Amino acid sequence: MNDLLGRLRGLLLDTGYTIDGVRERLGDVAATALSREETVPALRATAEGDPLATLIRLWWLGAPVEARGMPAGLPVEELAAAGLVTVEGGRVTSTVHLQPWETDGSGGSGGPVGPVGPGGYVVSDRKVRPGDPALRPDHVVGAGGASANLAQLASRRPAGRALDIGTGCGVQVLHLAGRAEEITATDVNPRALELSRLSWALSGITGVDARLGSLFDPVEDDRFDLIVANPPFVISPAGRFTYRESGFHADDFCRDLVRRAPRHLAPGGTCHLLANWLHVDGEDWRDRVGGWLAGTGCDGWVVQRDVQDPAEYVELWLRDAAEQGTPRHRELYDDWFGWFEAANVTGIGFGWITLNDSGSLDPVVRVEEYGRPVELPVGEYVDEVLGSITTAHRLTDAELLGSRLVVAEGVLEERVGPPGAEDPARIVLRQTGGLRRSAAVGTVEAALAGVCDGDYPLDPLLAAIAELTGEDHDDLRTKAPAALRPLIAEGFFHISTG
The missing domain is CATH 3.40.50.150 (Vaccinia Virus protein VP39)
Structure with missing residues (x-):
């Protein structure tokens, strides 16, 4: 069986029966319709009977195909003996659904169980x-x-x-x-x-x-x-x-x-x-x-x-x-x-x-x-x-005030307010990557987002902000941990380890 499947894999790859190959052969309209389990456009797109079209009809669409139109080298008799297809009246019908599957390289560089590239395949019962x-x-x-x-x-x-x-x-x-x-x-x-x-x-x-x-x-x-x-x-x-x-x-x-x-x-x-x-x-x-x-x-x-x-x-x-x-x-x-x-x-x-x-x-x-x-x-x-x-949960307030914060990569600041207004009505920090969260923040958190680069602990930065804004430093020290903890938990700020 392994020898048979190895030869079948080689033929599938050589014929272009891959995710990219199937998409290109079907075209956007038929491929999109197939994602909704509508097969008519795909059947029309594969009516010419070329080798790739035949494999798509046999393995993906589950349609009977003429035995005489099988791609050269496809071991039909062996596949029938293995129970993967049936042959009746000169027509071949798959008993399973065989689809190419893309791993996008997520498997890594390979290991003892064997590498997987873009040529992965998944066998299941035929789609209902x-x-x-x-x-x-x-x-x-x-x-x-x-x-x-x-x-x-x-x-x-x-x-x-x-x-x-x-x-x-x-x-x-x-x-x-x-x-x-x-x-x-x-x-x-x-x-x-x-x-x-x-x-x-x-x-x-x-x-x-x-x-x-x-x-x-x-x-x-x-x-x-x-x-x-x-x-x-x-x-x-x-x-x-x-x-x-x-x-x-x-x-x-x-x-x-x-x-x-x-x-x-x-x-x-x-x-x-x-x-x-x-x-x-x-x-x-x-x-x-x-x-x-x-x-x-x-x-x-x-x-x-x-x-x-x-x-x-x-x-x-x-x-x-x-x-x-x-x-x-x-x-x-x-x-x-x-x-x-x-x-x-x-x-x-x-x-x-x-x-x-x-x-x-x-x-x-x-x-x-x-x-x-x-x-x-x-x-x-x-x-x-x-x-x-x-x-964010485990840091004590004292540890947080002594930490060196860094704004996460890709965080943007948005300010919303009437034209010409001195102070914005709303300040939002927005992530452009990862979970793409957004968070409404106050002026102190926004100011910290502008200066936190890992060079200085939080407490001296709060002291500098207090001096510039006229706010009470002790009040900022008291309020900052509660305000910053959710922003750390959601990935807007990281703790520098350098």
């Missing part, structure tokens, strides 16, 4: 579209937006041992392969491990330790430097599909994943996961999710990126399984929506959770809502974000 047969319970979904979000979030630091929980089609391993010395991947679905092994082989990745089981059960005694998870986080009254629903009650699966992760982190290790959580009437969602992290002993950062009301949520996942318009659609919708109503659910949050075993006896947890666009990949600076959050 309106009118297709119902999904099988053990359906293995392909890589998509959530996969990309998790890959963009994970820290880029090299890792000795990495763990991918709920590997599915194996896509996260493609991103981990270059920067982790050892990779373990788990899934509760045997078919997921079967297809993920195909993904890794087609991507030139070897040495992955694949284990069957739920949550951390397969790695009970192991610890890792990096843990990632795109788990079955969908909240529903019944676990019908293993790729998205755990069968746990409500959001208990994500809660348990967070609470169990720390015992499997090596000192200094980091865990990144995607999650959904409930908004319940009369309860602050921040308390709910923050409570998951309480007592873990880890520093944590929770970001809610989106919220849907119960109706939107049910409709999203019924569309996901192509169940809109089916005979059971109304029944499924009514049961699911009624279940939310009975639980007083007002919304469902989508977001990411990061844990870091810093070894501190005073762990810090920040829970926030932040839906604005951010610079990608977040993994390039996520360690700095965690460092800023913990530094």
Whole structure:
């Protein structure tokens, strides 16, 4: 099988069946329509039957193609014997979805498990579209937006041992392969491990330790430097599909994943996961999710990126399984929506959770809502974000006044006010990179942003500002730590270590 997949990989690359190759061959209109699961423009764009068009129709669109039109060298009979295609009446049909996947070099320079470049591939069950047969319970979904979000979030630091929980089609391993010395991947679905092994082989990745089981059960005694998870986080009254629903009650699966992760982190290790959580009437969602992290002993950062009301949520996942318009659609919708109503659910949050075993006896947890666009990949600076959050919390007022602050690179100042006014009505500091936050500040913080370059401690700078403005130095010393601590936590100022 490995020899077959190696030859198939070579043919795919030689034919141009890569992300860039497919985009160029389809054109902008067809490629954009395909991102909405509309296949007609793509089918029209690939009607000529050239080798790349044939591969797109076979592997991505799932359309039958004429056997006589197969690209030269494609081992159709061997692929059929391996169960990857069927041949009937002179037509070849894929039994899987095989898509090129871009790692953008996030894997690093290569490691023992093998390098991954722009030629990564992901094997999953065929995409389900309106009118297709119902999904099988053990359906293995392909890589998509959530996969990309998790890959963009994970820290880029090299890792000795990495763990991918709920590997599915194996896509996260493609991103981990270059920067982790050892990779373990788990899934509760045997078919997921079967297809993920195909993904890794087609991507030139070897040495992955694949284990069957739920949550951390397969790695009970192991610890890792990096843990990632795109788990079955969908909240529903019944676990019908293993790729998205755990069968746990409500959001208990994500809660348990967070609470169990720390015992499997090596000192200094980091865990990144995607999650959904409930908004319940009369309860602050921040308390709910923050409570998951309480007592873990880890520093944590929770970001809610989106919220849907119960109706939107049910409709999203019924569309996901192509169940809109089916005979059971109304029944499924009514049961699911009624279940939310009975639980007083007002919304469902989508977001990411990061844990870091810093070894501190005073762990810090920040829970926030932040839906604005951010610079990608977040993994390039996520360690700095965690460092800023913990530094701002742990510095005493005296330590902060004695620190040398530096304005973060890319921070701009905006002043708003009537033309000709002596004083602005509003001063805003704005980040041009990273999380791209903005913060309204007072004149003292703005003045500090203009002079903090790491050369002088904060206290003498406050004394100089007091002398220039006529304000009381002691009053500024008292107020400054409370005003600056949030700006440090959000990355507008850093503490100089030079």
